[in-house]
Amino acid sequence: MPAIDRDRLxxxxxxxxxxxxxxxxxxxxxxLSIGGGNAIIPEIHRRAVDVEHWMTDADFAQMxxxxxxxxxxxxxxxxxxxxxxxxxxxxxxxxLAMSAPSSALTYAVSHAWERFRDAxxxxxxxQGLAPVTVGxxxxxxxxxxxxxxxxxxxxxxxxxxxALALATPLHPLWLLGAAAVLGAVGLV
Amino acid sequence: xxAPPSVGASGLFVGFLKIGLSGFGxxxxxxxxxxxxxxxxLTEHEFLxxxxxxxxxxxxxxxxxxxxxxxxxxxxxxAIAAFAGLMLMPLIIVLALATLYAEVAQIAAVxxxxxxxxxxxxxxxxxTALKLSRPLKQRPWQIAICVIAFVAIALLRVPxxxxxxxLCPLSIAIAWWRRT
Numbered sequence: 001m002p003a004i005d006r007d008r009l010x011x012x013x014x015x016x017x018x019x020x021x022x023x024x025x026x027x028x029x030x031x032l033s034i035g036g037g038n039a040i041i042p043e044i045h046r047r048a049v050d051v052e053h054w055m056t057d058a059d060f061a062q063m064x065x066x067x068x069x070x071x072x073x074x075x076x077x078x079x080x081x082x083x084x085x086x087x088x089x090x091x092x093x094x095x096l097a098m099s100a101p102s103s104a105l106t107y108a109v110s111h112a113w114e115r116f117r118d119a120x121x122x123x124x125x126x127q128g129l130a131p132v133t134v135g136x137x138x139x140x141x142x143x144x145x146x147x148x149x150x151x152x153x154x155x156x157x158x159x160x161x162x163a164l165a166l167a168t169p170l171h172p173l174w175l176l177g178a179a180a181v182l183g184a185v186g187l188v
Numbered sequence: 189x190x191a192p193p194s195v196g197a198s199g200l201f202v203g204f205l206k207i208g209l210s211g212f213g214x215x216x217x218x219x220x221x222x223x224x225x226x227x228x229x230l231t232e233h234e235f236l237x238x239x240x241x242x243x244x245x246x247x248x249x250x251x252x253x254x255x256x257x258x259x260x261x262x263x264x265x266x267a268i269a270a271f272a273g274l275m276l277m278p279l280i281i282v283l284a285l286a287t288l289y290a291e292v293a294q295i296a297a298v299x300x301x302x303x304x305x306x307x308x309x310x311x312x313x314x315x316t317a318l319k320l321s322r323p324l325k326q327r328p329w330q331i332a333i334c335v336i337a338f339v340a341i342a343l344l345r346v347p348x349x350x351x352x353x354x355l356c357p358l359s360i361a362i363a364w365w366r367r368t
Contacts, residue, residue: 071278
């Protein structure tokens with residue numbers, strides 16, 4: 001859409017097209033987000049960086065880091081993508097769009113769930129979805145590493161964090177904090 | 189069997205407000221502590237049931253937990269109150285951080301710190317995936333599905349919709365065929 005049309009729409013006090021675009025993207029993603037917030041990251045990256053060109057790889061990595069530096073659910077990355085595209089209102093719109101369809105589905109299904117506690121198909125579906133979910137989260141780690149790591153020190157931080165998180169019960173906040181300090185003094 | 193507790197919309201809002209503020213890098217462990225140990229809204233068993241439903245359906249897991257728990261105690265109002273409580277403060281904080289970041293992004297130390305965090309957080313996600321993959325080892329077909337999902341999404345960049353459309357029915361069909 002040419003810039004002049006967009007200006008006219010905004011002046012006419014209609015919904016800014018970029019907000020409608022954001023909402024549309026995340027309303028669809030909401031119903032695709034099997035496996036939760038971490039599993040959806042590669043698709044958000046694909047749409048925001050590769051398809052819509054809303055931001056660069058480096059921007060995406062920084063938004064991801066900000067979402068990790070704040071308390072709250074992992075899915076906050078969605079509100080930061082919205083913020084990057086359309087400011088605070090974009091952040092709220094993206095978050096609500098990401099939550100509404102899946103929440104409505106959950107609300108509708110939750111009372112029937114108890115009845116099927118021991119149904120064989122429930123176990124079968126869970127066994128079927130589990131490996132897909134793990135593959136998606138693994139892909140998230142790969143996509144984020146590729147977006148975030150440009151130097152060998154950065155790859156080393158990713159590797160050491162991975163090793164410590166697997167081998168020790170250390171709280172993740174220590175690892176993130178140590179990495180932040182290394183970055184702040186200019187080592188990354 | 190104890191009597192189910194009575195919880196109103198405002199109680200749900202405050203409870204989930206605390207949950208939203210508690211966790212870094214995922215809030216599910218904090219949600220369990222609040223809902224089962226502190227407030228005793230649900231038993232351990234009930235919470236696990238809510239969690240399995242929340243992970244099974246699409247949507248952020250913790251958001252689904254807030255919807256199911258809110259609905260159980262106070263219907264639509266409860267679900268909305270729990271969701272609003274969960275997201276309100278994290279949303280305000282993260283948008284404030286982003287606005288602040290835009291002001292100071294030209295400072296090298298700030299950019300560096302954020303780069304360090306994103307490198308480390310990528311490692312944390314990889315660790316989460318590897319931990320979740322451990323139970324898959326008992327069934328080689330599950331490892332195969334996991335690898336196909338990874339290659340399609342991470343390396344080939346196939347849109348998620350098509351990947352799920354093919355892999356989910358395939359994986360569930362294999363699970364049905366191999367069921368014991």
